[in-house]
Every structure is written in structure tokens, then in C-alpha cells.
Amino acid sequence: MNIIDSMEKNLKEVLINSTLELLDKNPEKNIEKIFSLIRKTVKYPDEKARIDFVYNYYKENKVTQKFVQDIVKNTDKNCLKKFFVNFFANAVWFGKDQRAKLEQEGGEVPLLILLSPSMRCNLRCTGCYAGNYSKEDDISEEEVDRLVKEARELGIYYIIILGGEPFINKYMLNIYEKYNDVMFTPFTNGTLITPEVADKIKELGNVVPMLSLEGFEEETDGRRGKGVFNKVMNVMDMLKERGVLFGVSSATTRYNIDTVTSDKFIDMLIEKGSKMSWYFLYMPVGENPNIKTMLTPEQRLYLGERTRKIRTEKPYFTIDFFNDAPYVGGCIAGKYYCHINSKEDVEPCIFAHFATCNIKDKPLKEAFKTEYFKELRDRQPYNRNLLLPCMMIDNTEVIREVVAKTGAYPTDPNAARMVEDPEFMYELDRLSEEFKPKAKKAWKEVFDEKGNYDMSKL
Incomplete structure (x- = not known):
């Protein structure tokens, strides 16, 4: 220095x-x-x-x-x-x-990483594949320690913990404590947060949980099991009482969008002490992907409208993973964040289950120097209309071309359908074409065809 x-x-x-x-x-x-x-x-x-x-x-x-x-x-x-x-x-x-x-070595280090130490979960939610995994499929504590240490040395001080269920591995509390200058955000079903765990989170200070909710009791218990909603409500009370920062994550489908964006739901979350909601579109990945569950084009744009309105009319912060793309330059997967799955494949995104690098026996930084990640960065944004950010569902030719060019392999059994199954690909293309004219209209009327194309200073 x-x-x-x-x-x-x-x-x-x-x-x-x-x-x-x-x-x-x-x-x-x-x-x-x-x-x-x-x-x-x-x-x-x-x-x-x-x-x-x-x-x-x-x-x-x-x-x-x-x-x-x-x-x-x-x-x-x-x-x-x-x-x-x-x-x-x-x-x-x-x-x-x-x-x-790392730029001197031909790579770019993301601002944050998503890490899935385990795919196991204590719940058996409808459509989830977590029940197919065992403890033997987990990343060991020593290996998670190595990954976090290397990420920190590269300048990554914000790590989102996914799964499976992040709190199923108790050793993660040791990781949070050891790397106390790093911010951790576990996306959790909440049911394993006991009063003792809540006390520990408060003591650590560097853990901001995001609790998963599909809506109220009917919607949440309908997918996650009877009694889960009330358990999450109790966890919110515990965290609020202790002054712990936390938020809510909602996977948004055509069946629950009106609920999770309603004034009644948001007001309830504010009362419970939540500080933000993170909306994700249901994506046709994982076990038994169903395109008919995805938002319609009208619903997708409505989600963006509601997200922006809530931010300006309520003391609450909302993030819409797709409709907020104009503010961050489109898709940022592989550039400003990436996902390390429980097999240690490095994927650009939690929804893009393709990789060319596994880091079990190599430094984390090697993933950021691969042709795969370079190709993604060079192509971003994939569309000048930043309301069409995604290579999986908006610009479907991109994922097919990139996989073919770089030799990326599927990291999930159903991922290959995105690039190999003609019927599945046709349905995605059809949905994409239906959305484009509506996205074009909104891009002009709402954003005046302007967005933040330069995020290089982050």
C-alpha cells in the first residue's frame, strides 16, 4: 500500500x-x-x-x-x-x-455472492426439491470458511446465504461470528429461528434475515405446511423485540401477486417490524417447472408499478428483482453477483443453472476469469430496453448462444430443458414475445427509454 x-x-x-x-x-x-x-x-x-x-x-x-x-x-x-x-x-x-x-488478471469480482451451503430443508414445500438432498450433499464448514475467506480477500463483504434452509447448518453461526466484518443475509423459512438463535443474531449484528412468505396464512401454509405462517409471525415478533433488522422475500406467481403487493399485506409487515420486501418472479426452474405459474405480462408490469408506489407511499423499502432492472443497468448476474451452489458450481444467477467452473479444488477468483462469465459481461445489458433484462425468459437466444459457445453444463436436472427441449423452449419464446410489446410501451411511458446503463463504478 x-x-x-x-x-x-x-x-x-x-x-x-x-x-x-x-x-x-x-x-x-x-x-x-x-x-x-x-x-x-x-x-x-x-x-x-x-x-x-x-x-x-x-x-x-x-x-x-x-x-x-x-x-x-x-x-x-x-x-x-x-x-x-x-x-x-x-x-x-x-x-x-x-x-x-482482479481486472489485471482478466476477471471482475462481483459486489456480492450468493452461497448455498446446503440444499436440505426442514420443510417439504410444494414443488421444492430440497427433500432429495442429504447431509452428505452439504458443503463442509471448513470449505464454507475457505470460500468466505477468499471472497473477503477479493473485496466481497456482502454474502447472501441461500439453500435449502440456511439455518439447518448450525455451523453457519460460527461463520457469521468469525467474519464479523462481512454482512450476511440468509433467505430463510424462519422456522428454525428460536429465541436463542434470535439472541445470537442480535449479538452478532452482521446478520439480516429475509423471511419467506407467499402471502397470508392461506397462501403460505398452502405451500409450506400448516402452521408455518404463524411460526414466521412469531419469529418477526422476536426479531422486532430485539431490534434486529430483517425483511421478507416473496416468490411471486400469477396466483399470489395481488396478495403480496396489497396494502393489507404490506401494512402487516410494517407493523411486524419488517423493513423491506424482495419480490422474485416465479421462474420455470427446479423440480416440475410450470410456465403457467409465471406472471402474465400484465401482472409482471403491475408488480413493478406496485413496487415503485409502495416505496413512495409507505415507510417501507421494496425491491423487484426484474422490474427494478432499469436502475441497475439490466441483468447484473455474473457481473455484480453470482451464485455458488451446494456442489460448488459457480452460476451467474440463482435462476441460471449453468456453469463452467467448479471451485472445490481451485480458488474462487478463477470462476470470475472464465470465458463464460466474460461472455455474459460483454453482452450485458442483453437488451436496450431494461425492462427486458433476463437471458432466461426475455432474451432467450442469449442463454442458448452462451451455453453453446462456452460449453456451460447444466447444474440442475431440469436446467437442460432451457436449451435442449424444443417444446419447453417454444413456450418460453412465446411468453417472451407476448411480453415484449407491453414492455416496450412501459419502457417509453414510465422510463422515457432511459436507464442506468453504467454500473461500472459500483
Whole structure:
């Protein structure tokens, strides 16, 4: 580290420590000062512009002010400070220069990774394949430790834990504790979060659970089993009582979209202490994929409308994995995030079950230098209309061409249907063609055909 880099690092640490003091004393009254200190930690004009955008959005929207004030006032101080340091300071600021180093070797390190240590689960949800896996299929604690260590050394300080059920492996709590400068977000059914686990999450501070809900009791129990909804409600109460940050994840189908986007549902989540909802479109992957369960073109655009409306009218944050693509430059799979499955295949996305690299016996960074990931990055965005971001369901020719060119292999038994099954491919193409004219209209009317095509500064 040269003297300029060292001085810059020391300055950031001083400013971060000053911010932590403000968070510790009276955060709800110090938000203006916190924004001012954050501005001083960045050196690039585009970064300052983004911070100013967030600040202005906060100042001009009373609902957003209420949302932020609620977080800083009611979140446990340890959890709040860990979120600030691990996510904003480490993942976004400090990690950026670390991640840039791999470019010299012909690769790009993503901002975050998704990791599935196990595909096992304690539930038997309709249509899920978790029951087909055993403990022998898990990644060992030692191997998970290696992967997290290497990710951290590459500058990745934000890791989403998937599965299966993330809390089925108790050793993950050891991982969270050991790498206490990394932010972890387990996507969980919630049923294994006991009072003792909730206490541990509060103590750690660097774990932000996302609880899976398909809707209210009828929708959730209908897929996950009787009594699951009430168990999740109880877990929300436990986490809220302890001041732990948490959110909700909803797989959205044509049958539950009206429920999971309703005012009644969102108001219930706010009351329970959830701070955000993450909406995923049901995708035709996994066991018994059913295209007829996917959102219709009209429903898909409606989800985007509701997501944006909730963000501006309620003290709550929503993310729509597909309809928010215009804000992040389209599909970011393989570029700003990737997924490591329980076999240690490195996939670009949780829905794109194809890989060319398995990292059981090789460094994690090798996956980011593969022709497969380079090809994806070179092609992104796959469509100038950023409401058509996906290579799996919007630009279906892309996944077929990339698989053929790079020799990517399917990592799931049903994934091959995407590139080999003529009937299945025809149905995907048909759905894609049905959506395109409606997406074109929305792209013009809602976004004025403008989006964020340059995310290179993340």
C-alpha cells in the first residue's frame, strides 16, 4: 500500500468512526451530519452524485424520512453499526479497490455472492426439491470458511446465504461470528429461528434475515405446511423485540401477486417490524417447472408499478428483482453477483443453472476469469430496453448462444430443458414475445427509454 492509499484509508476510518459515534449517541437527530460525513468518504464525482441523489430523495419524501428515522431509532445499536460498517463502509467503499485488482488478471469480482451451503430443508414445500438432498450433499464448514475467506480477500463483504434452509447448518453461526466484518443475509423459512438463535443474531449484528412468505396464512401454509405462517409471525415478533433488522422475500406467481403487493399485506409487515420486501418472479426452474405459474405480462408490469408506489407511499423499502432492472443497468448476474451452489458450481444467477467452473479444488477468483462469465459481461445489458433484462425468459437466444459457445453444463436436472427441449423452449419464446410489446410501451411511458446503463463504478 503506497502512502496515498494509506492516508486515504486512514481518513475513511476516521470518518467512519465519527459516523459510528453519531449512530451511537442520537442517530435520528444526526442524519444530516451522517450524510455529510459519508460525502467525505468518497472521491469520485459519480459516487458523490449518487449520495446526493439518496440524500435529496430522503429530504423530499416525508415517507422516506419516516422510514429512515424508524430504522435508526428502533434498530439495536450493534446491528445498526454493523450494517453501516459492513455494508456501506466495507462492501461499497473499502471493498471496491480490492475488487478492482482482479481486472489485471482478466476477471471482475462481483459486489456480492450468493452461497448455498446446503440444499436440505426442514420443510417439504410444494414443488421444492430440497427433500432429495442429504447431509452428505452439504458443503463442509471448513470449505464454507475457505470460500468466505477468499471472497473477503477479493473485496466481497456482502454474502447472501441461500439453500435449502440456511439455518439447518448450525455451523453457519460460527461463520457469521468469525467474519464479523462481512454482512450476511440468509433467505430463510424462519422456522428454525428460536429465541436463542434470535439472541445470537442480535449479538452478532452482521446478520439480516429475509423471511419467506407467499402471502397470508392461506397462501403460505398452502405451500409450506400448516402452521408455518404463524411460526414466521412469531419469529418477526422476536426479531422486532430485539431490534434486529430483517425483511421478507416473496416468490411471486400469477396466483399470489395481488396478495403480496396489497396494502393489507404490506401494512402487516410494517407493523411486524419488517423493513423491506424482495419480490422474485416465479421462474420455470427446479423440480416440475410450470410456465403457467409465471406472471402474465400484465401482472409482471403491475408488480413493478406496485413496487415503485409502495416505496413512495409507505415507510417501507421494496425491491423487484426484474422490474427494478432499469436502475441497475439490466441483468447484473455474473457481473455484480453470482451464485455458488451446494456442489460448488459457480452460476451467474440463482435462476441460471449453468456453469463452467467448479471451485472445490481451485480458488474462487478463477470462476470470475472464465470465458463464460466474460461472455455474459460483454453482452450485458442483453437488451436496450431494461425492462427486458433476463437471458432466461426475455432474451432467450442469449442463454442458448452462451451455453453453446462456452460449453456451460447444466447444474440442475431440469436446467437442460432451457436449451435442449424444443417444446419447453417454444413456450418460453412465446411468453417472451407476448411480453415484449407491453414492455416496450412501459419502457417509453414510465422510463422515457432511459436507464442506468453504467454500473461500472459500483
